[in-house]
Amino acid sequence: MSYLKDFPNAEGYFGDFGGAFLPPELESHFAEIERAWRQLALSADFLQELRYIRRHYQGRPTPVYYARNLSREAGAHIYLKREDLNHSGAHKLNHCMGEALLARHMGKKKLIAETGAGQHGVALATAAACFGMECEIHMGEIDIEKEAPNVTRMKLMGAEVVPVSFGGRSLKEAVDSAFQSYLSQADEALFAIGSVVGPHPFPLMVRNFQSVVGIEAREQYQELTDGQLPEQVVACVGGGSNAMGMFAGFIEDPEVQLNGVEPLGRGTEPGQHSATMTFGKPGMLHGFKCMLLTDDEGNPAPVHSIASGLDYPGVGPEHSYLKKAGRVAYHAIGDDETLDAFYRLSRTEGIIPALESAHAVAWAVEHAREHPGSTVLVNLSGRGDKDIDYVARTFGHNRAG
Numbered sequence: 001m002s003y004l005k006d007f008p009n010a011e012g013y014f015g016d017f018g019g020a021f022l023p024p025e026l027e028s029h030f031a032e033i034e035r036a037w038r039q040l041a042l043s044a045d046f047l048q049e050l051r052y053i054r055r056h057y058q059g060r061p062t063p064v065y066y067a068r069n070l071s072r073e074a075g076a077h078i079y080l081k082r083e084d085l086n087h088s089g090a091h092k093l094n095h096c097m098g099e100a101l102l103a104r105h106m107g108k109k110k111l112i113a114e115t116g117a118g119q120h121g122v123a124l125a126t127a128a129a130c131f132g133m134e135c136e137i138h139m140g141e142i143d144i145e146k147e148a149p150n151v152t153r154m155k156l157m158g159a160e161v162v163p164v165s166f167g168g169r170s171l172k173e174a175v176d177s178a179f180q181s182y183l184s185q186a187d188e189a190l191f192a193i194g195s196v197v198g199p200h201p202f203p204l205m206v207r208n209f210q211s212v213v214g215i216e217a218r219e220q221y222q223e224l225t226d227g228q229l230p231e232q233v234v235a236c237v238g239g240g241s242n243a244m245g246m247f248a249g250f251i252e253d254p255e256v257q258l259n260g261v262e263p264l265g266r267g268t269e270p271g272q273h274s275a276t277m278t279f280g281k282p283g284m285l286h287g288f289k290c291m292l293l294t295d296d297e298g299n300p301a302p303v304h305s306i307a308s309g310l311d312y313p314g315v316g317p318e319h320s321y322l323k324k325a326g327r328v329a330y331h332a333i334g335d336d337e338t339l340d341a342f343y344r345l346s347r348t349e350g351i352i353p354a355l356e357s358a359h360a361v362a363w364a365v366e367h368a369r370e371h372p373g374s375t376v377l378v379n380l381s382g383r384g385d386k387d388i389d390y391v392a393r394t395f396g397h398n399r400a401g
């Protein structure tokens, strides 16, 4: 059997997780998105355009680098898939370009999304500019203030940033606001979801667009090691898109152990972390079933991570399934170890990782200590330029402060 062909099923389920729970007025739109994507995925023109844009605009393939200095220090062989070198500095552009191209082929003029820290908004604004489309990004007023450089980036690239001023004025309200706006213009616009989450077909489509990461990495790793496979593959998990993209390249190799790393934040107390796999239970969020962190009333719980791209109370349905199936091991790494890894990779290799990606690096270093000589391939999902001001201001220029 072929895992990637069999999962999800035709209704978008990975075992008990996934599906599409939509307001009736959107059902036909989501059916149309799936129809168009399935058709385009077989179209030579579409694939050729995607390949062209990845190579000549995004700068793919991104390399796999054997991190010699980090490996020496940690005691195992650590390889980095350099998604930090993907245009705009993270893996997110892989699916945003795919979504934009899909939208254009469907005759849509506009891309709509919400953003928290602004990373998804920036990637989508980039894709919209590249394909000559309009872009409307909903963002809470609190986040607009905190993440001013990303707001500037989006505006420079021609996106309209819609400030959200009700409720907590943050990500949750931005989702509601973007969704309302989409409802009123679903004929002309595509709601571009930012990870392997949301109603079917988004978890499937986003995995498919991101699988370029794992397919490249498998080939590149083999090139560097005379045809070997890594013992361990590791990626950080927020919604789960960079991890699913990486895992897609190895999921049919049973000898490769797959690892997802979630944020343990400041500790195990509710509200201090965002470790959905470790502490969550099955539930429903934003139109799909997944593992979920809830409060006492059963509502999505408040979450924390030093990496704002990882603080989501749910997780992709496929990760929820892969944990239950035992195919992927999920670990939780706290803010402190993450900062250690952030400084360590910067100092040893001259590569400043995103705080999200530093979670995966931290796991690799810990694994190396316990398993000297083993081989670990890390998905370095993004670069840390966005984080340096915060880190240096709060913790200093090195671990000693």
Ligand SMILES: *Cc1c(COP(=O)(O)O)cnc(C)c1O
Binding pocket: 090, 091, 092, 119, 194, 195, 196, 236, 237, 238, 239, 240, 241, 242, 243, 309, 310, 354, 356, 357, 381, 382, 383
């Ligand atoms: C957004 C982001 C993530 C988390 O998203 P996933 O869908 O879990 O991959 C991880 N790393 C970086 C650099 C990000 O910007």
